[in-house]
Amino acid sequence: MHPRSSLVAAAAVASLALTACSSGSDGDASPSATDASGPAASQSAASAQECLPVPGDQLVVLEDDMALQNSDNIIPALNKDVATQDVLDVLAAVSGALDTPSLIELNKSVDIDRQTSEEVAEAWLDQAALGIAETGDDSTIVVGAANFSENITLAEIYADALDAAGYETDVREIGNRETYLPALESGEIDIVPEYAATFAEFLDGDVENTVASGDIAETVAALTPLAEARGLVVGQPADAQDQNAFAVTQGFVDQYGVTTLSELAASCGGIVLGGPPECPERPFCQPGLEDTYGIEVAEFRSLDAGGPLTKNAITTGEIALGLVFSSDGALATS
Structure with a gap:
C-alpha cells in the first residue's frame, strides 16, 4: 500500500477545481465561437416552441456535438x-x-x-x-x-x-x-x-x-x-473528461426530445440559462451557445460555476439549462 503524506504549500490558496474543469476560467481559453450566420445559427430559434424548465431529480448533460468546449x-x-x-x-x-x-x-x-x-x-x-x-x-x-x-x-x-x-x-x-x-x-x-x-x-x-x-x-x-x-x-489521455457541460433534467429530455445542444437549438426558443456570473461574457458559456449553436437565451440567472446553486436551480425548475461539470457525481444514474 502507498503511504499518504502531505506537501506543505504556503502558496496553495486557490482551489484548482474551476481551473481544471473550465478552460474559460484559465484566461478564457476556449474555442472561438463560429460566425452567427453559420449552419447552427441559421436554424431560427425564434420560431421554435418555448421550452419551459421541467423539474426533476435526474440531471442529464446535453451532448456538445459541435465541440464548443475544449x-x-x-x-x-x-x-x-x-x-x-x-x-x-x-x-x-x-x-x-x-x-x-x-x-x-x-x-x-x-x-x-x-x-x-x-x-x-x-x-x-x-x-x-x-x-x-x-x-x-x-x-x-x-x-x-x-x-x-x-x-x-x-x-x-x-x-x-x-x-x-x-x-x-x-x-x-x-x-x-x-x-x-x-x-x-x-x-x-x-x-x-x-x-x-x-x-x-x-x-x-x-x-x-x-x-x-x-x-x-x-x-x-x-x-x-x-x-x-x-x-x-x-501519457495517453483517457476518454474521461472533466469539462464544462450543459445539463437539463431527464424530464426535460423526455418532454422535448432533445439530447444534444444542436437539437435544443432547433427545437426550443427562449431558454432560461443559469451559470456563473461571468457566463454572459465567456465564449465557452452563453456567447458560445448563441453563436456556435444558435440557441436563444431569453433569460440568464447568475448562480455558480457548476455548483449546488446551479444544480438545484435545474432540478427545481428555476432554469431549464445550467452549466455543470461533465464528471459531477450528481450526474450518476445509479
Missing part, C-alpha cells in the same frame, strides 16, 4: 526522469479503462456517498481488472494530487496501478497548479493527473491564443511540445 480529458503528466516505457504503459492501461461515466461514479462514491478516495480507487482498480504485469523495480514514485477530491482519487488510482506493477508509491496532496507544477518540474513529485486542454493553455500562457481544441488528438499534439519544453512528458 477537450479536457484526464491525462497523466510526468517528470521526464520517471517516464520510462514501463511506467507509461501502466498509466496507459488506466487511461484505457477510464471513461466519463466511470469518472462520474468515482466522484459520486467520494462526494455523495462519502467513501474515501483510497477506498474508491482500490475498488475501481479491482473491478477494472487491468491485468498489469509486475515489471517494476521497487523504485519509489511520488504521485501528486491537487487539493480536490476528483484529482486525489485519480492520483490514488495511478498509485495503486503502479503498486500492482511493482513500484513503491507515495501520494501527496498539494495545492493548485501554480504550486504543484514547479514540484513536478523539479522532480519533487513524479506524476500528476492533469486535464489536457487546461494544462495546454496553462503551459502556453498566451491568453490571446488558444492552442487546445475540442479534438483531443489536436489538443495532445499541442500539449506535448509545451510539456517537453518544461522537462515533462504526457
Whole structure:
C-alpha cells in the first residue's frame, strides 16, 4: 500500500477545481465561437416552441456535438526522469479503462456517498481488472494530487496501478497548479493527473491564443511540445473528461426530445440559462451557445460555476439549462 503524506504549500490558496474543469476560467481559453450566420445559427430559434424548465431529480448533460468546449480529458503528466516505457504503459492501461461515466461514479462514491478516495480507487482498480504485469523495480514514485477530491482519487488510482506493477508509491496532496507544477518540474513529485486542454493553455500562457481544441488528438499534439519544453512528458489521455457541460433534467429530455445542444437549438426558443456570473461574457458559456449553436437565451440567472446553486436551480425548475461539470457525481444514474 502507498503511504499518504502531505506537501506543505504556503502558496496553495486557490482551489484548482474551476481551473481544471473550465478552460474559460484559465484566461478564457476556449474555442472561438463560429460566425452567427453559420449552419447552427441559421436554424431560427425564434420560431421554435418555448421550452419551459421541467423539474426533476435526474440531471442529464446535453451532448456538445459541435465541440464548443475544449477537450479536457484526464491525462497523466510526468517528470521526464520517471517516464520510462514501463511506467507509461501502466498509466496507459488506466487511461484505457477510464471513461466519463466511470469518472462520474468515482466522484459520486467520494462526494455523495462519502467513501474515501483510497477506498474508491482500490475498488475501481479491482473491478477494472487491468491485468498489469509486475515489471517494476521497487523504485519509489511520488504521485501528486491537487487539493480536490476528483484529482486525489485519480492520483490514488495511478498509485495503486503502479503498486500492482511493482513500484513503491507515495501520494501527496498539494495545492493548485501554480504550486504543484514547479514540484513536478523539479522532480519533487513524479506524476500528476492533469486535464489536457487546461494544462495546454496553462503551459502556453498566451491568453490571446488558444492552442487546445475540442479534438483531443489536436489538443495532445499541442500539449506535448509545451510539456517537453518544461522537462515533462504526457501519457495517453483517457476518454474521461472533466469539462464544462450543459445539463437539463431527464424530464426535460423526455418532454422535448432533445439530447444534444444542436437539437435544443432547433427545437426550443427562449431558454432560461443559469451559470456563473461571468457566463454572459465567456465564449465557452452563453456567447458560445448563441453563436456556435444558435440557441436563444431569453433569460440568464447568475448562480455558480457548476455548483449546488446551479444544480438545484435545474432540478427545481428555476432554469431549464445550467452549466455543470461533465464528471459531477450528481450526474450518476445509479
